[in-house]
Amino acid sequence: MKKTLELLCGALSAAALFAIMTLTFFDVIGRKVADNSIPGSLEMTEMLMVVVIFAALPLVSLREEHVEFDSLDPYLPDWLRRAQSVVVHLLCGAVLIALGWLMWRTGGAFLQSGETTAQLKVPKAPFLYGMGVLCAATGVVHLLLIGRPPAEKMEGEGVAL
Amino acid sequence: QTVLTASSWVPPTHALTLAQAEWCDLLARNTNGKVKCNLLPRAVSAPPGTFDAVKNGLADLSFTVHGYTPGRFVLPQMAEFSFLGDSAEPLSVAFNKVAMKYPQFNQEHQGVKVIAYFTHGPGIIFNTKRPITKVEDLQGLKFRVGGGMVNEISKALNMNVTLKPAPESYELLSGGVMDGTLFPAESTESFKIDKIIRHATTFPGGLYNTSFIFFMNQAKYDKLSPDEKKAVDAISGETAARIIGRHWDKVDRRAYALMQANGVQVTKADAKFVADVKAKTGALEAKWVKDAEAKGLKDAAKVLAEFRSEIAKQQK
């Protein structure tokens, strides 16, 4: 289950990020060398960004890499930390599942209004449905983490600064 | 007392923010201060999200560009074709008049109360490299364009264009990433590229334009008392379109003076250039007529002709 999620979401977000990198590279090269940028490259980057962010989101939660104020941890008794983890995962799970519902609903609104990207005319609705599904999946990840001991982190993993 | 929460996605000194404030002042004056606006310190959403933000009641009052939400609006594209008019006020008044006359326009804006349809001043080609005097000169330069009809027009003219947000113009042009951009005169000042551009090519009636609406949340409007509604209605439509158009024109004039002061070489497109553009972009009007009729606007070609004659009338 965990392996499948890591492989599936990992492959999706990795492929999308690699695609953004390649696309930007060839877009600039094309503009300079062949005097023509790739049509719709901006929009493709935008759509791929959605994939990068939302496909990686379940993995961030799975590894508990969200920025947290954990300075108090060493001073708290074990039972309190466990109780904390239950409350926090319940809350995060509920928030994300609600957000998933909201994005799914918004996807429906986009489908109805027929909104597309400007140049390539790709409908935006499927991306919103995707955001919804992945947010809800992340919520489920949090619910499954209730009661589990916190994940062991590698050094400096998940820190952006 | 009723307070309308107003949002603006351009800077506080921009023509649109000022026009919105003027309209609000007028409303407050006409209602003896009973209906007022509260302009938020920053926009409630990024520019493309403004339509939904007002529709959903995040703000009560704002303005937006139809092209920011591609695929949603067809009819207002009528105001984005080449060679429509030489200044924003008559164009906006004519656009508003024709759009308000045919209910299909408002039907495309369900969930919001349109106060006025309007446009900016005539669209110009700016670049940092060389004068553009004929349609062939458009090749070999890289242009930034926004969304909407201008994108279709530049494609029809075989221009090498990239879609980038307007606020990125400064970075794109100052660094030399791109050679030019399509803007009304006003934008050279508001996006701070007036010192970077070297050449401008103007067209009689503008190469393109952009359709906007100034609009209000429907529920907020419905909740107004009959007197308040009357006060809003009284300055909606033509009055509002005129206020906004005048603000655009004022900054357009200032921007032209600035161009002169900065030594920008202005080329007026000649008859041949105009004819060439017309030939290449003709199909766009035919396509709009077809799309507009599919959206329920009967005899769209006639509406377009009516729009043109109304502009001519307003420009007199």
Next chain:
Amino acid sequence: MTEALIGFAAIFALAIIRVPLAFAMGLVGFGGIAYTRGLDPALASTAQVVYETGFAYTLSVIPLFILMGNFVARAGLAHELFEAAYAFIGHVRGGLAHATIAACAGFGAICGSSIATAATMSKVAYPSMKKLGYSDSLSTGVMAAGGTLGIMIPPSTIMVIYGIITETNIGKLFAAGVLPGILTAALLMAGVVVTTSRDPEHAPPGERMSWPQRWRALRGIWGVVLLVLIVLGGIYGGFFTATEGAGFGAAGAFLFALLRGRLTFRSTFEVLVESARTTAMLFTLLIAASLFANFVNFTTMPGDLKEWITHLGLSPTMVVVAMMGIYVVLGTVMEELTMVLLTIPLFFPIVTSLGFDPVWFGVLIVMIVQIGLISPPVGMNLFVLNALLPGVGLGNIFRGCWPFVAVMIVVLGLLIAFPQLSLWLPSLMK
């Protein structure tokens, strides 16, 4: 004003019970909008912020710079940088420490992360320092402090985030960080001179290299130089925008690591997923911060706060000094990204309304983050070194970092006193 203050208090309360910051800010932002504008607008605005942040082209600069840094770390360029720096200055007292700082500055020019810079450098520099008998506290202090150069010298993740939330030009921010970065490096070296003069036997000089050896070592860093020239030269030379430059840099770093045989399919996959995860984590924070800012926008706080500050009658510079004082204290106990995201909506409007340049304030914020990253008890760079060098012990690391915290506070003072240090280079841009 009251609603906004309650909002801030609620975020702190949630954060203290360990609710991830993004969720705390997002929930409070949502609740605040629902309270001030109604539930439907709050739902709509949340959905809107989520998809607008997702579909934002300019934000692609974030994952691309992160990716570039991660590829560069894999490419093993740090080793050559350290060798070259050592060849030139290794023979003076504390030479390895000086070389470490110089190598950090060089690595910082291609990597936008302080933690990655410190972590990468620890693998290269620590073994050499250990061999020559450097004290653990000196060597970890130098690596922790040197690592923070990664966020002052462009590219810089924190500058990108600051630029995005305050709508400040990222290219200008990058240019503004160059001189302060060099200044910090120089003063850190001065700090090494002072510390080693008190305890010379724990920082012996290395061997002196001949000039041919030095040139050979210098040739080893062509890869770094090339990448820096491509990315920064490309951005300032008008070849591409900062966003495109990040993509170009990432592709360049990828090719480089590939050509040096440092990448397998598996490790490439790992680098990509790790970068995507960091991106997703940052974007949840950006989304939440923007929701919260939307709520604050509907309250009277921005106006009230400005009025209050004018009422206090402090000189504008004193206001900034007071803010920096608060930051230095907060930075000792808080994670720095949290600190910046929570306080910028509060401090930034005040600073700009006092007439200060947002670029200058951005540089001050980066310096504050640098200080926070190495000031105990909560300093990310210190924790990373502790995890990577299990034999050292947190006590030694904490002892070693103080001289460098002091040096950086001096730099902060200089940056406040002389805004030209930050603003001169960006002023040269058209």
